[in-house]
Amino acid sequence: MAHAAHADHADHEHHGPPKGFIQRWVMTTNHKDIGTLYMVFAGLMFFIGGAMALVIRAELFQPGLQFVDPQFFNSMTTAHALMMVFGAVMPAWVGVANWMIPLQIGAPDMALPRMNNFSFWILPFAFLLLISTLFVPGGSPAGGWTLYPPLTLQGGDALPMAIFAVHMMGISSIMGAINVIVTLMNMRAPGVTLLRMPLFCWTWLITAYLLILVMPVLAGAVTMLLTDHFFGTTFFSAAGGGDPVLYQHIFWFFGHPEVYILILPAFGVVSEIIPTFSRKPLFGYESMVYATASIGFLSFIVWAHHMFTVGMPLAGQLFFMLTTMMIAVPTGVKVFNWSATMWKGSISFEPPMLFAICFLFLFTIGGFSGLMLAITPADFQYHDTYFVVAHFHYVLVPGAIFAIMAGVYYWLPKWTGHMYNMTLAKWHFWMSTIFVNVLFFPQHFLGLAGMPRRIPDYSTQFAEWNMVSSIGAFGFGVSQLMFPIAIWQCVKGGARAADKVWEGAHGLEWELPSPAPYHTWESPPSMAQIEHGAPAH
Amino acid sequence: MLRKSAFLGAVTAALAVLAAPAHAAWSGLNMPVGVTTLSGEIHGLHMLILWVCVAIAIVVFGWMIYSLVKFRKSQGAVPDTQMLHSTKAEIIWTIIPVAILVAMAVPAASTLIKIEDDRGAQVTIKVTGYQWKWQYEYLDEGFSYFSTLARDSDAARQLDSGVDPKVVPNYLLNVDNALVVPVGRKVRLLLTSQDVIHAWWVPDLAVKKDAIPGVMNQLWFEIQPDKVGVYRGQCAELCGRDHGFMPIVVEAKSAEDYAAWVASKKPAPAAAPAAEAAAPAAAAVTTTPAANAG
Structure with missing residues (x-):
């Protein structure tokens, strides 16, 4: 049936992608080409940001300064975070979307x-623009990705460049988010009701609302930094009646929803993959939707848990502690639903499922350390230490990034029409999983033992675990080279992929041929296809 | 096969690292219990939530691992495709986490309230952060001084200094002039900064608070009477190039020794540096008077 629907297309005016690089890639308005561009870009940023992380871990391999100046080290931590958050993870999700x-x-x-x-x-x-700040007088921004004043305002020529770069990223994100919302609200085929959408669409819908609500807040915060620096305002300077802490409140009002912007689409992808390879519908579809929405709402009222040490009133600390702990409830619902989906399933372990299972375990570990961080008195000890570094890398690397990899390995045959090298993908998975733990688990110990984050050199008592962590970092970095190789091989050739690549898959994308033709669903799917594709719930 | 060889590789690598540093004290795995009246309680809270998380992990991960083993397709598992949702299960796994969270929140809130109760401080010291040193002002006693990274650490930490940090005592955690406080007294610190935001943190005292320009923050601690000693910490808020090089050293003295030390530091004409020698040489910290007195 899917083939028949496809055959019609060839007669129409659309004959596939335009010839010529500029017409095809620069001027394209095709969602598939743009998705590919986003993902290639994200991959590039992932490797540049990763190289920066390796500079950090090389310097931290042993105590003493061996390779870089402390200022450059600070530039690396700052740029690594900006590249990974805004350059790798967010564009990768927009690409998949x-x-x-x-x-x-x-x-x-x-x-x-x-x-x-x-x-x-x-x-x-x-x-x-952001990368070119590495070459301007004064070096690239070195005040941390959070750009806290007054430190960030000490930056040189890099400051306005970085701020303008953040503005551009924000504009891009807002436009992307508008596009997702309008598409999901207006372009659903007749019969695809909101509660029939796959969870990836649901989580992206909520993500897009978060983006629209918070990116302008970030833009406002950095614009105030700009005017403080160049136009004599004193939003964040007590000398002129402002307050440096105000910036932190504004930044984290953006920053906390931002972490859910990175992770909600991951929840969506995992909610697609686990049912497929458990050969069983997602357990508690509607409660998954409600849990996602609750997490989205709660993300707006927890921001000050990033700044318990700034000296807040007791009532404020209690409020943010309790709201933060509440996030554990909807997140727990999700983890339990995924577990229940696997229960009484018929599970197989293809690469997407391996990454999804790893996500389930390691994201949950990141969730546990997040719960610990919510406990304010203990947070006074954890705050700004490697314990925090371990926490957010657990939720972002084996969390968000493994989910992206799971999604790519899940849909790659649909995109290219070929199966990829399963052995290579499994090697990629196992190496990544082992080294990500060697890399980040010891950082919990370092933080608890008293090592602050963002330091280029440390006391000798921290030497052993830092060495282990650095070994893990290089192992992880090298392992990632398998990913583009597997993708490139799959683009170039390989066994033909079936239309429905995975035996247990449900969803309209599997009703289309593989590779998905350049134009799809020019006539909407039939009710039979929707019924067939939509998971029962 | 694949799984096994990869695992063995990682284990070998880990063992090699474990074996390498002979002096290695793999001790620093956990938060210190600390030496103040509240640090033990904070540590207890940390251990409580840790064990709660471990318990939940055993149940949840156990459930997942059981499913992954039991319901393998390769073992002929047949999916139960009618299992869509269960209101009962969903209520249970909402209520139980809420109950656990409430049980956690009560002791946490109680400790937090104690931490914020700063009444009745007996010693007040103003702490000012600078890029990259600390200034300690004994407001009641009328003297102050700066505290910067010890010279041997500073020499060793230069890029390619050629000095092995392992031979420097308390590398990067030593200063020229420590903050001296009495044990058994409620010590209040007033924190501010002259340039960017810093944070004053000593893990054994279980206190961390930001020093913010234009803002006066405060924290307090009371070191247990039998815990005379030296406690070390670092700036915990990124403050620029030498953020990693502005440590904090707190020297806790008995009431008598503290009084003698204060007398020696007071700008009164009779103050004799000789009093210094009488003080117990607790560690590698040297408190050179006069020279750095601000």
Whole structure:
């Protein structure tokens, strides 16, 4: 049936992608091409940001300063975070959304294709600007990715460049988010009701609302930094009646929802993959939707848990402790639902499932340390130590990034029409999983034992675990080279992928041929396809 | 096969590292219990939540691992595709976490309230952060001094200094002039900064608070009477190039020794540096008077 639907297309005016690099890639308004561009860009940023992380871990391999000046070290921690958050994870999710949302809801494209093109093509310029700060007088921003004043205001020529880069990233994200919301609200094929959408669409819908609500807040915060530095305002300077802590409140009002922007689409992808390879519908679909929405709401009222040490009133500390602990409830619901999906399933362990299972365990560990961090009196000890570094890397690396890899290995055959090298993908998985733990687990110990984060050198009592962590970092870094190799091989060739690549898969994307033709769902899916594709719930 | 060889590789690598540093004290795995009236309680809270998380992990991970082993397709598992949701299960796994959280929140809130009760301080010291040193002002006694990274650490920490940090005593955790406080007294610190935000943290005292320009923060601690000694910490808020090089050393003295030390530091003309020699040489900390007195 899917083939028949496809055969019609060839007769129409659309004959596939335009010839010529500029027409195909620069001027494209095709959601699949734009999705590919986003993901290639994200991969590039992942490796640049990863190289920066390796500079950090090389310097921390043993005590003493061996390789870099402390100022450059601070530039590396700052740039690594900005590249990974805004350059790697967010664009990767937008890329997957571009590819999959239209396929999953039976839409021919994203709702606003030209804006889609624009929102992508801002990004290379934003990051070119950011990376070029490494070469300006004074060096690139070294005040941490949170850009706290007054420290960040000590930056040189890099400051306005970094701020403008952040503005551009924000504009890109807002446009991407508008596109996702409009597409999901208006372009669903008849019969694809909201509560029939796959969870990836649901989590992205909520993510997109978070983006629209908080990116302007970040833009406002950095604009105030700009005017404080160049135009004599004193928003964040007590000398002029301002307050440095005000910046932190504004920043984290953006920053906390931001971490859910990174992780909610991961929840969506995992909610697709676990049912597929358990050969069983997702357990508690509706409670998953409600849990996601609750997490989205709670993310707006917990921000000050990032700043318990600034000296807040007791009532404020209690409020933010309790709201933060509450997040454990909907997150727990999700973990329990995934576990219940595997219960009484028929489980197989293809690469996407391996990454998803690893996500389940290691993201939960990151959740536990998050719960510990919520306990304010204990947080006074954990705050700004390697315990925090371990926590957020557990939720972001084996959390968000493993989910991206799971998603890529899940949908890659649909995108390319070929199966990838399963052995290589499994090697990639096992090496990543082992080394990510060697890399980040010891950082819990370092933090508890008293090692602050963002220091280029440390007391000798921390030497052993730092060495282990650095070995893990290099192992992890080298392992990641398998990922582009596996993808490239799959693009070039390989066994033909079936339309429904995975035996247990459900969803409209599997009703289409593999590779997905350049234009899909030009006529909406039939009710039979929707019934067939939609998981029962 | 694949799994086994990869695992063995990692184990070998880990063992090699474990075996390498002969002097290694793999002790620093956990938060110190600390030496103040509240640090033990904070440590207890940390251990409580840790064990709660471990218990939950055993149940949840146990459930997942059981499923992953029991319901393998390769073992002929047949999926139960009718299992869609269960209101009862969903209520249970909402209520139980809420109950656990409430049980956690009560002791946490109680400790937090104690931490914030700063009444009745007996000694007040103003702490000012600078890039990259600390200034301690004994407000009641009328003297102050700066505290910077010890010279041997500073020499060793230069890029390619050629000095092995392992031979430097208390590398990066030693200063020229320590903060001296009495044991058994409620000591209040007033924290501020002259440039950027710093944070004053000593793990054994279980206190950390930001020193913010234009803001006066405060914290307090009371070291247990039998805990005379030297406690070390670091700046915990990124404050620029030498953020990693502005340690904090607290020397806790008995009431008599503290009084003698204060007398020696007071700008009164009779103050004799000789009093210094009488003080117990607790550690490698040297408190050179006069020279750095601000």
